[in-house]
Amino acid sequence: MRIKTLMRCSSGIVEARESLAAAAMRLASDPGGCLVVMDGGRLAGVLTPADARAAGPSTVPCLAVHELPAFTSGLTVADAMRRDPVIVPPDATSSDVAHALRTRVADSVEVMGVVTTTDLLGSLVERLEQETPPRLSRLLVAVSLAASPGRRRSMHTALDVALDITRRHGAMLTLLHVMRGLSRRVAEGLPAGVEADVQRWRLAEARAALARLVPREDRSTTRVDVRAGDVVEGVLNSAATTGAELIVMGGRPGAAVVRETIRRAPCPVLAT
Amino acid sequence: MFRRILVLLDDGLVGRRIVPWVRRLLAPVGGDVHLLVVLAPGRTVIAGSRTLSYANQSEDAARGAASLELAGVAARLRDDGFAVSSEVRFGDPRAVALDTAQAWGAEAIALVDVAARGARRWLTRNVADDIIQKSPVPVLVGRVSGQRSA
Numbered sequence: 242m243r244i245k246t247l248m249r250c251s252s253g254i255v256e257a258r259e260s261l262a263a264a265a266m267r268l269a270s271d272p273g274g275c276l277v278v279m280d281g282g283r284l285a286g287v288l289t290p291a292d293a294r295a296a297g298p299s300t301v302p303c304l305a306v307h308e309l310p311a312f313t314s315g316l317t318v319a320d321a322m323r324r325d326p327v328i329v330p331p332d333a334t335s336s337d338v339a340h341a342l343r344t345r346v347a348d349s350v351e352v353m354g355v356v357t358t359t360d361l362l363g364s365l366v367e368r369l370e371q372e373t374p375p376r377l378s379r380l381l382v383a384v385s386l387a388a389s390p391g392r393r394r395s396m397h398t399a400l401d402v403a404l405d406i407t408r409r410h411g412a413m414l415t416l417l418h419v420m421r422g423l424s425r426r427v428a429e430g431l432p433a434g435v436e437a438d439v440q441r442w443r444l445a446e447a448r449a450a451l452a453r454l455v456p457r458e459d460r461s462t463t464r465v466d467v468r469a470g471d472v473v474e475g476v477l478n479s480a481a482t483t484g485a486e487l488i489v490m491g492g493r494p495g496a497a498v499v500r501e502t503i504r505r506a507p508c509p510v511l512a513t
Numbered sequence: 514m515f516r517r518i519l520v521l522l523d524d525g526l527v528g529r530r531i532v533p534w535v536r537r538l539l540a541p542v543g544g545d546v547h548l549l550v551v552l553a554p555g556r557t558v559i560a561g562s563r564t565l566s567y568a569n570q571s572e573d574a575a576r577g578a579a580s581l582e583l584a585g586v587a588a589r590l591r592d593d594g595f596a597v598s599s600e601v602r603f604g605d606p607r608a609v610a611l612d613t614a615q616a617w618g619a620e621a622i623a624l625v626d627v628a629a630r631g632a633r634r635w636l637t638r639n640v641a642d643d644i645i646q647k648s649p650v651p652v653l654v655g656r657v658s659g660q661r662s663a
Contacts, residue, residue, distance in 0.1 A: 375540035405514040409541045500642055503626055509534050509655040512645045
C-alpha cells in the first residue's frame with residue numbers, strides 16, 4: 242500500500258515559537274491528530290497530544306497542584322515537539338515507512354500529510370484480517386431444555402440459526418446445555434450415595450434429549466456437550482474448550498445470562 | 514441465513530471491531546450491509562449574546578466527518594463483494610437503530626457492546642442490552658477488548 246493512500250492531512254501547521262498551551266488547545270479537538278511544526282519556513286518537528294501532555298503539568302493531581310501554572314504557560318511548541326521527524330516521499334510503501342521509522346532516515350522537504358505508527362498499525366490489522374480465512378469453523382449454540390413454551394421457542398430459534406450458519410460455513414457445531422445442580426431440598430431428600438447416580442442419570446437424559454434435537458443430516462457436524470453448574474461459566478468454559486468463534490444464544494428478552502455471557506465471551510455472541 | 518445486516522457504528526474506531534465479523538459471517542452467502550452511525554443531536558453554541566454555531570451547522574460538520582470514516586469502511590466491504598449502503602443519523606442510538614432496522618428490512622443487527630464500568634453501569638442503560646431486548650431480529654454483539662479478532 243502506497244503511503245499517499247494511507248496518510249492523512251495534519252491537524253495544522255504551527256510555528257515553533259508559538260505557545261504550547263495554544264497548540265494543545267488545537268490538538269484537544271483531535272486526539273489522534275498531529276501538528277506539523279515549522280521554524281523559519283523549514284520543517285522542524287511534529288507535535289502530538291502525547292508530546293503536549295508530557296511537557297505540561299503532571300497528570301498526578303497531588304503533584305500538579307505544586308507545579309505553578311506560570312512554569313508551564315511559558316512553554317513554546319519548540320520545547321515539546323518531537324524533532325527530526327521521519328520524512329518519506331508519498332510514493333513510499335507502508336513497509337518503507339516502517340523501515341524508515343526504525344532507521345530514522347529522512348528525505349524530501351515538502352509536507353503533504355502525516356502518517357503515525359497508529360495509522361501503520363491500522364493498515365497492518367486490515368491486512369491481517371484480509372488474510373484470515375473468511376469462513377467460520379467452530380460454533381457453539383447454548384440451549385435450554387426447560388419446558389416452558391417461550392424458552393422452547395427461543396431454543397429452537399437459536400438452534401435453527403446456528404445450524405443454518407454451520408451448514409453454510411461448513412463448520413462444526415457444539416450443542417451445549419448447562420444443567421443447574423439439584424436443589425438443596427431434593428439433594429437432602431436423597432439417600433446417601435444416590436446423588437451422584439441421579440446426576441449421572443440427568444446428564445445422560447439431557448445428552449439424549451439434545452441429540453434428538455439435531456436433524457439427521459447435521460449429526461456428523463454436531464457434537465453434544467452437557468455440563469452442570471453455573472450457566473454462564475458453563476458456556477464460557479465450553480467456548481474456550483471448543484475454540485468457538487461464535488456463540489449463538491436464545492433467551493431474550495433481556496436474559497441476564499445472555500448479557501453476562503456477552504460481557505465475558507472470548508468471541509462475539511449472536512443473541513436470537 | 515440472514516443476508517441483510519445492519520451494522521451500528523459509532524463515530525470513532527470502537528464500533529468498527531464488529532465489521533470483520535460481519536464480513537466473515539456473510540462470506541459464504543454474500544449479502545447487503547447497511548452501515549449506520551448514530552450521533553448525539555447537535556447543539557446551538559451561544560457565548561454571551563452571540564450565537565457561535567447553530568445545531569444544524571454542528572450536525573453538518575459531524576455528519577461530514579462520520580461520512581468520511583464510513584466511506585473507508587464501506588469501500589473495503591465493497592471490495593469483498595458486499596452491497597453496502599451507509600447513513601449518518603442523529604438521536605438516541607437505540608431507537609434510531611431499531612427504526613432503521615425495521616425500515617431497511619434488516620435480518621440481523623451487529624454492534625459492539627461498550628459496557629460501562631462500576632457505578633456508571635448501574636446508572637446508565639446499556640445500548641446493546643436495550644437493542645437485544647427490543648430487537649425482533651438476531652443481534653450480533655462483539656466487545657471492545659478481550660475478545661479474539663476476526
